Amino acid sequence: MAHVVESRKACTVNPLKMSQPLGATFAFMGLDACMPVMHGSQGCTSFALVLLVRHFKEAIPLQTTAMNEVTTIMGGYENIEAALLNIRKRAAPKVIAICSTGLTETKGDDVEGYLVTARQRKPELADTEIVYVSTPDYVGAFEDGYKHAVTGIVRALVKPLPVDAKQVTLLPGSHLSPGDIDELREIIEAFGLTPVVLPDISGSLDGHIAPDWRGTTLGGTTLEEIRAAGASAFTLGVGEQTREAAEALKTIADTPFEVFERLTGLEVNDRLLQRLSKIAGCAVPAKYRRQRSQLLDAMLDGHFYTGGIKVAIGAEPDLLLAVGGFLHEMGAELRCCVSTTKSAAHALLPAEQVLLGDLEDLEQGAADCDLLITHSHGRQAAERLDKPLLRMGFPVFDRIGNAHRRYVGYRGTMNLIFEVSNLMMERIAHHHPGDWPLTPEARRAAMPVRMANADTQIESRTAAASA
Structure with missing residues (x-):
């Protein structure tokens, strides 16, 4: 069980986490004929829109209630009513999904009350489902907003x-x-x-x-x-x-x-x-018995490059557990784990500590690590440390194909093994040019960590697979 520690720095440097409204919007994007709406200023929505477009390289439908200084003070009912009517008229969605932002949560807008009033005053909204979820961005993170949005959809429509x-x-x-x-x-x-x-x-x-x-x-x-x-x-x-x-x-x-x-x-x-x-x-x-056999073989092949390596991971809780938990099973040491929010998933992580912090914390903790895993905002840290970076999470904006990456199931797990192992092989080749392929002894000497127990590991895994 990992011990969870919160960073006490005066400010965040190079943020790791994304906001709750962005996470809720991400969930709403998975509904057909839906129009996600952020109840807040145009700037909040624009920032989320940019991140989603850069990650997926797709057009993203996202609207805002466009709160300003006056409407923030006086209340946002008129903005919500106008947004609902305009969206219905122009896009005719089957679902309008609204999430709050820090601006309107601080003001204390009664959005649920606003929606009841809007339906009473505007009967033309009767044919459109409206879902609202509270997601202040001054607490929680991307995963929390997603969680609340999915729960809100279930409670409103099922x-x-x-x-x-x-x-x-x-x-x-x-x-x-x-x-x-x-x-x-x-x-x-x-x-x-x-x-x-x-x-x-x-x-x-x-x-x-x-x-x-x-x-x-x-x-x-x-x-x-x-x-x-x-x-x-x-x-x-x-x-x-x-x-x-x-x-x-x-x-x-x-x-x-x-x-x-x-x-x-x-x-x-x-x-x-x-x-x-x-x-x-x-x-x-x-076919899944066959895929399982292929995964076992991939684990045997890959553990020579994952066994004993030190890994630094910065990710949302469930992604941290998914990747970190499996790499631990492949013999890696989770030396530095940084996450964004509290979660029951942290109790399952095979690491000594999880720090709720930022990418500066990850960079400091990764000084003696062999591999960094985080989203694209960690690329500068990887360059400064001269460490390989496996881009995972949200956002990944300096690579294409994010929608088609697979890390679940037997086949997806194999993909993760191959990506990590190939990164480590590349690192070895980079530090020993002209001396490839390396002998097992040279490979062990090239790695910053020792892999002397590799033969024992493969024998034990082979025995387990046979059993």
């Missing part, structure tokens, strides 16, 4: 229905990419089950060329699918951040659930397939 034994609800965490969600959907469907993914950014942010432009999100979980979640026989959550929404579904529709702390690794994916096999009442498809 109703109990007769159970469909072949339908399951998948609640993906904010750390999963569209490619990750596609991988999980394929796994679920392989068992003859129908997944309702909530929210589903694999339909809206997967980098496709849309046949039309409506001004809203194009793809994602439809309003009908959200409502149908009340009929699911089981709920699968990925990451501790989904537990709150899974519990809400349990309360509303009495749907049993299981939250998987991560789906990057061997044992956790074994548990997922066993759970799906039990729900579907059938054996695990043969």
Whole structure:
């Protein structure tokens, strides 16, 4: 269990965390025909818009209530009413999803009351679902905003229905990419089950060329699918951040659930397939037995380059656990772990300490590490330290293809092994040019950490695989 420590610095230097409203907006982007709205100033919305566009390289529909000095003091009802009417007229979304910002939370706007009044005064809004979630950006982080948004969607739109034994609800965490969600959907469907993914950014942010432009999100979980979640026989959550929404579904529709702390690794994916096999009442498809065998081989191949290395990770809690937990299983030492917010996931992390801090803290703690893992804002720190950087999390704006990266399931776990191992191989080759491939003895000498126990590790893993 990692001991959680909060940074006590007077200011944040090179921030690691993103805000709650941005996390909520990210969740809303996974709903079809939806218009996300930030109740705050134009600057708050513009900042979020830039980050989303740079990460996904896609057009992002996002609106604002455009609060100014006067409306902030006097109250934002007129701005919300005007925004709702304009959005309905111009884009005709099926869902308008509103999240608050620090500006309006500090003022204390009663947004829920405003929405009741707006519906009474403007009956033309009756055909549009409106979801509101409170996400002040002066507390919490990206993951918290996402969590509250998904829970808010469930509570506002899901109703109990007769159970469909072949339908399951998948609640993906904010750390999963569209490619990750596609991988999980394929796994679920392989068992003859129908997944309702909530929210589903694999339909809206997967980098496709849309046949039309409506001004809203194009793809994602439809309003009908959200409502149908009340009929699911089981709920699968990925990451501790989904537990709150899974519990809400349990309360509303009495749907049993299981939250998987991560789906990057061997044992956790074994548990997922066993759970799906039990729900579907059938054996695990043969192709996943093959993929599992391939993952075991990849672990044997890759552990020579991951065993004993020191890793510094800066990420949201569930991503930190997913990546850090698996690298620990591959023999790496989690020397420096920096996160953004409190979470039950920290208690599961195999590290001595988790610091709630910024990228300056990560840079200071990574001085003797072999690998840095964080988002693109950590690239300067990696350059100063002359360390390899694996870009993960949000935002990653200096690489393309973020929507298609996969780190879940057996195949996604293999991808992570290959990326980390190749980075370490490149580092060895960089420090020993013209002397490649290295002998095992030279490789051990080249690495800043010792890998003398590599033969013992591979023998033990081979024995475990045979068993």
